[in-house]
Amino acid sequence: MxxxxxxxxxxxxxxxxxxxxxxxxxxxxxxxxxxxxxxxxxxxxxxxxxxxxxxxxxxxxxxxxxxxxxxxxxxxxEVPQSPESATWQVLPASTPTAEDVVLQRDEFRALLDAIQELPERTQLAFRMYKLEERPLQEVADRLKLSVPRTHQIVAEALVHAMQRLLGDEDR
Incomplete structure (x- = not known):
């Protein structure tokens, strides 16, 4: 729905x-x-x-x-601390495990698959705004759309992806 x-x-x-x-x-x-x-x-x-x-x-x-x-x-x-502080010295390295990397890749692939189900313009808007982190105005200009309409199609893509990813987990 x-x-x-x-x-x-x-x-x-x-x-x-x-x-x-x-x-x-x-x-x-x-x-x-x-x-x-x-x-x-x-x-x-x-x-x-x-x-x-x-x-x-x-x-x-x-x-x-x-x-x-x-x-x-x-x-x-979250007050920033110097990397030389005692807190930083005792923290383990934040390197992801191989399992984490595989899981993240699978989730990313599933996200891309969900986005590929959408119209080309929606895919482009999503890719530019969310993946390439371009400003919404730049995306709107490229698509020759208003900023609110561009934001709407990005939001629609996110909703579609969420529904698709959550739906896949239920299977």
């Missing part, structure tokens, strides 16, 4: 306001973008499961606030 057109239109219409709201907590527009996108994914996930949300805009603002506050709290707790 795909996200409802009502919740999608609410998200698209209020995306900039949600970004500004998240940015007030975070002071970092890029992180605010991630927070708002995560809020959309949570809303669309509930939609996809058929869980009706009476006030999607209020729900989005609530998710954005909670995610932004959580992120801000983590940032305060």
């Amino acid at each position: 795909a996200p409802s057109s009502t919740s999608l239109s609410v998200y698209i219409e209020h995306r900039d306001d949600l970004l500004n709201y998240a940015n007030k907590f975070l002071g970092d527009r890029a992180v605010a973008e991630d927070v708002v996108q995560e809020a959309w994914l949570r809303l669309s996930s509930r939609d996809a499961k058929g869980q009706e949300i009476g006030h999607p805009l209020s729900y989005l603002y609530s998710i954005v606030r909670n995610l932004a506050l959580d992120w801000a709290k983590r940032r305060v707790r």
